Ligand SMILES: Nc1nc2c(ncn2[C@@H]2O[C@H](COP(=O)(O)OP(=O)(O)OP(=O)(O)O)[C@@H](O)[C@H]2O)c(=O)[nH]1
């Protein structure tokens with residue numbers, strides 16, 4: 354009888370133990386299943402916990418259609434790196450102080466997969482923690498696939514604008530015959546893009562109109578991104594905020610000499626502008642960076658404008674707009690093949706004080722065929738860079754970055770001599 358009671362008590366104990374175990378398992382924080390996201394056709398879009406999406410199409414004051422697809426994802430840190438810290442300045446000066454800034458990309462629908470690669474890198478290295486907006490501009494309407502893919506990649510809001518014809522066509526004062534003969538001649542001389550009409554519209558648009566598009570009017574700062582570029586290092590602080598805090602208006606990562614055949618008379622137009630508008634020339638300008646003889650000739654140095662972080666108010670200022678319009682009237686975008694890189698660079702060098710132009714050593718960048726890989730191993734390790742320092746263009750003979758350092762009396766990063 355006694356043995357029977359003990360056995361009975363043991364059964365009860367086991368039962369209580371079992372109930373406790375089942376209770377603990379059911380209330381523990383094991384990973385939970387999240388319903389996968391699917392598009393309207395039921396296609397799998399990923400398992401994005403906390404993601405939401407909203408599409409709004411509106412018309413602005415000038416009648417341009419603006420499609421805005423908003424996606425939002427929770428930020429997650431990249432793989433930790435305790436030796437060098439994880440996010441550096443991110444926690445102190447990061448997302449809490451969001452600037453009035455946007456990424457901007459001019460692209461065709463056919464550029465989709467190339468721009469997708471660029472966006473992925475910009476997001477992984479920087480924007481996943483900041484969620485800045487992205488403005489896409491095109492001379493044709495963006496198609497649904499372009500909008501769907503890009504808006505799924507950008508962690509901020511995306512906006513899609515169609516450029517109006519007067520910003521992407523021959524102005525009335527251009528002699529079409531003369532422009533055609535130039536293209537034929539450049540084609541024969543095998544000058545890159547020399548026979549292209551659309552490339553010329555692109556250069557003129559980037560020189561004088563991108564910052565005045567209705568969608569861009571909402572912002573004060575921009576970061577230009579082109580298809581197929583790479584970012585090799587973490588950007589763990591906000592460059593827009595850096596620009597504002599340090600009174601910068603224009604920035605670059607790569608500089609070089611322009612192909613002279615594309616700009617034979619650009620400097621003549623610039624000299625005429627300087628004579629007509631002495632009031633626009635900054636007191637402490639960087640003329641010495643772009644001219645070796647006090648302004649008589651152009652040495653062809655320019656900042657490579659496929660990467661730019663800059664101030665839109667400056668580009669929209671009377672000084673810059675007068676500068677662009679003076680050049681545009683002379684017709685060199687069509688009678689030659691003036692690029693937006695020398696135009697922005699000459700504008701920044703003459704209209705801004707030296708101290709307002711910044712070189713971002715810590716933003717590692719590639720656009721075919723040049724690389725900017727930060728000089729200094731400490732920086733590269735801290736920022737988890739994946740560029741080969743051997744490819745760094747900064748101190749090579751065809752770069753103007755050394756001149757920029759000399760003019761601004763900046764100390765070159767340790768080890769620069771070995772990268773010459
Ligand atoms: N919408 C539109 N965008 C263009 C057109 N041509 C060029 N672009 C964009 O303008 C920017 C500059 O054009 P690219 O072809 O990259 O010119 P590039 O950098 O001088 O030359 P690459 O060495 O070929 O990259 C890129 O963002 C292009 O996507 C065009 O005809 N229409």
Ligand SMILES: [Mg+2]
Pocket residue numbers: 579580659720
């Ligand atoms: Mg390009």
